[in-house]
Amino acid sequence: MKLVFEHATLLDCTGRDPQPETRVVVEDGRIQRVGPDAGPGGPRDARVIDCQGRTLMPGLIDAHVHLASLDLDPLAEVAQPPAVLAMRIARNIEATLDAGFTTARDAGGLDWGFKEAVRQGLIRGPRLFISGAFISQTGGHGDHRVRSDRGTFPVVPGLASESILADGAEQVRHAAREVLRRGADQVKVMASGGAASPSDELDHVQFSVAELGAAVEAAGAVGTYVLAHAYGPRAIQNCLKAGVRSIEHGNFLDETTADQMLAAEDVFLVPTIITYELLSAREAGDGWTPDMVRKIRQGLTGAYDSLGLAFEKGLRIGSGSDVLAEMQGEKGKEIACQARVMGAMNAIIAATRTNAELLRIEKQAGTVEPGKRADLILLDADPLAEPAIFANPGHVRLVALGGDVVKDLDANPPP
Ligand SMILES: [Zn+2]
Numbered sequence: 001m002k003l004v005f006e007h008a009t010l011l012d013c014t015g016r017d018p019q020p021e022t023r024v025v026v027e028d029g030r031i032q033r034v035g036p037d038a039g040p041g042g043p044r045d046a047r048v049i050d051c052q053g054r055t056l057m058p059g060l061i062d063a064h065v066h067l068a069s070l071d072l073d074p075l076a077e078v079a080q081p082p083a084v085l086a087m088r089i090a091r092n093i094e095a096t097l098d099a100g101f102t103t104a105r106d107a108g109g110l111d112w113g114f115k116e117a118v119r120q121g122l123i124r125g126p127r128l129f130i131s132g133a134f135i136s137q138t139g140g141h142g143d144h145r146v147r148s149d150r151g152t153f154p155v156v157p158g159l160a161s162e163s164i165l166a167d168g169a170e171q172v173r174h175a176a177r178e179v180l181r182r183g184a185d186q187v188k189v190m191a192s193g194g195a196a197s198p199s200d201e202l203d204h205v206q207f208s209v210a211e212l213g214a215a216v217e218a219a220g221a222v223g224t225y226v227l228a229h230a231y232g233p234r235a236i237q238n239c240l241k242a243g244v245r246s247i248e249h250g251n252f253l254d255e256t257t258a259d260q261m262l263a264a265e266d267v268f269l270v271p272t273i274i275t276y277e278l279l280s281a282r283e284a285g286d287g288w289t290p291d292m293v294r295k296i297r298q299g300l301t302g303a304y305d306s307l308g309l310a311f312e313k314g315l316r317i318g319s320g321s322d323v324l325a326e327m328q329g330e331k332g333k334e335i336a337c338q339a340r341v342m343g344a345m346n347a348i349i350a351a352t353r354t355n356a357e358l359l360r361i362e363k364q365a366g367t368v369e370p371g372k373r374a375d376l377i378l379l380d381a382d383p384l385a386e387p388a389i390f391a392n393p394g395h396v397r398l399v400a401l402g403g404d405v406v407k408d409l410d411a412n413p414p415p
Contacts, residue, residue: 001403002027003374004042005049008056010034011383012368013352015345018384024056026374029403033370047405049398051378057348058368059102059126059375059399060390061355062331063270064248064320067092067128068109068160072196072325073287074144077160085159089114092328093125098407099332100396102375103127103355103365105186107227107248107322108134108142109160112183124406127375129359131188131227132179133161135172135215140165140206141194141229163190169214172207176218176226187219191228191244192235195279195295202231202295203252205238212242227270231299233257240264246358248272248320250310251302258313268358269315271307272322273337276300278330307341317342318358319351332390339387347387374403 003026010022012034025033025042033040042048068089071077077085093114096104104126112132118125136142142163145151161182166175176187191207193200200206216226220243227246228239233254236247240260247261250269261267279296282288310317319338321331338347356366364373378398381389389395399407 001405002043002046003049003400003403003405004046005051005056005376005378006037007053008051008378009053010368011055011057011348013058013349014367014369015349015353018055020053022056024368024376026376026400026403029374031368031370031372031374034368049378054397055379055382056368057377057379057383058352058366059377059401060100060332060351061103061105061319061359061366062096062101062321062334062351063105063246063318063355063358064107064272064322065096065104065331066109066322066324067096067104067106067114067328068111069324069328071287075287082159089159090117090123093118093128094123095329095393096331097124097126097399097401098396099329099393100377100390100399101126101331102377102399102401103129103359103361105129105131105320105359107131107320108188111159111161113158115183126401127365129185130183131186132182132184133175134163134188134190135166135175135179136163136190137206137211138165138167139199141190141192141197141200143197143199146198166211169210172211173214173218176215180218180222180224186224186246187215187226189215189226189228189244191230191239192232194229194231195292195299198289198291202298203234205234207238209238209241212238212244216243231302236261240267246270246318249299249322251276251299251306253302253306253309255309258309258315261310261315262313267316268318268354269310270318270320270358271303271310271338272320272334273303273307274330274334275322275324275327276303277333277337278323278327304341307338311342311346316354316357317350318355319347329393330391332392333388335383335390336388344384344387348383374400376400
């Protein structure tokens with residue numbers, strides 16, 4: 001498909017100011033040319049899209065989703081037939097694309113089969129980078145058993161991967177190799193306590209450096225990396241020592257640890273503020289316990305200050321939403337949360353250019369430049385003036401994925 005976007009206000013996400021009256025030519029799925037409307041036109045047989053001055057930008061990237069998270073109450077989930085669960089997960093994937101996310105990194109839970117279903121064209125979806133099962137220590141953030149439970153996890157095979165519990169470097173190495181065998185693009189470990197787990201606190205340190213290092217080694221052996229759930233300084237420092245590349249949440253980052261992150265090569269912080277905002281507003285119920293409410297609210301207290309510190313220090317800051325269950329539609333709200341601290345332009349760059357670097361797809365995605373894949377979105381409002389627009393998929397008028405128009409609200413007749 002050949003496409004020519006004309007009269008666009010181009011927000012290319014390289015860091016440049018928006019360029020009015022811009023033409024972007026797409027051929028063979030790639031961006032061929034970017035230039036002023038006054039310059040050379042596109043191929044004669046191209047579909048011409050008059051952007052009427054609206055903002056054209058790269059597709060968004062969410063670096064921390066859980067697309068298989070359907071209900072906060074695990075019992076509600078297992079009570080449903082697998083076919084219904086599969087359809088609901090598919091709906092999450094399609095809605096994520098329609099909200100303007102052309103790439104998403106699942107931070108644990110989504111089975112490889114959904115990535116395959118997208119690849120085969122059975123469902124519409126963003127480019128997916130999956131982590132498969134979480135790897136957690138016994139009693140860690142991935143261990144969702146209540147204290148009285150002596151049994152093992154309920155699992156829905158082939159849809160959502162529950163945690164793999166592993167203790168000791170050899171078990172962690174085995175677990176990492178197992179998730180990679182099942183199709184994980186990168187390996188997710190739980191390096192500190194968390195809110196949704198019943199037997200830990202946020203500041204608990206989980207896994208030793210040796211255990212984390214075993215996961216890093218197994219991932220590195222096949223050319224990929226580890227992302228780690230980690231809140232506080234001790235957990236983050238363990239991750240850095242072990243060679244973990246992507247620090248998730250990081251809500252209690254301190255100055256010493258931020259300096260260490262800066263000194264470490266190729267390390268990213270992926271804040272996920274919106275999930276704390278949304279969950280903090282909830283009261284207990286439907287499987288969400290008072291203890292979880294307490295811990296989530298505690299997590300929110302550090303979220304903005306940590307991002308402020310990371311920004312001030314010049315860390316590489318990605319963007320994740322981490323939204324769960326019925327909040328799946330709210331991924332775009334993370335950008336406005338980050339914008340409160342770093343300004344709209346930096347928050348948008350985190351969700352495009354920097355996330356592309358994090359996912360190692362910066363040669364393909366993250367900015368609008370010649371040679372990159374034509375993953376583009378067209379907005380009917382100015383995201384720099386009002387970053388909250390990403391919360392509403394209705395503002396995302398058009399989505400192109402590899403040069404194919406996969407959403408077009410202004411098509412006549414509508415698709
Ligand atoms: Zn998460």
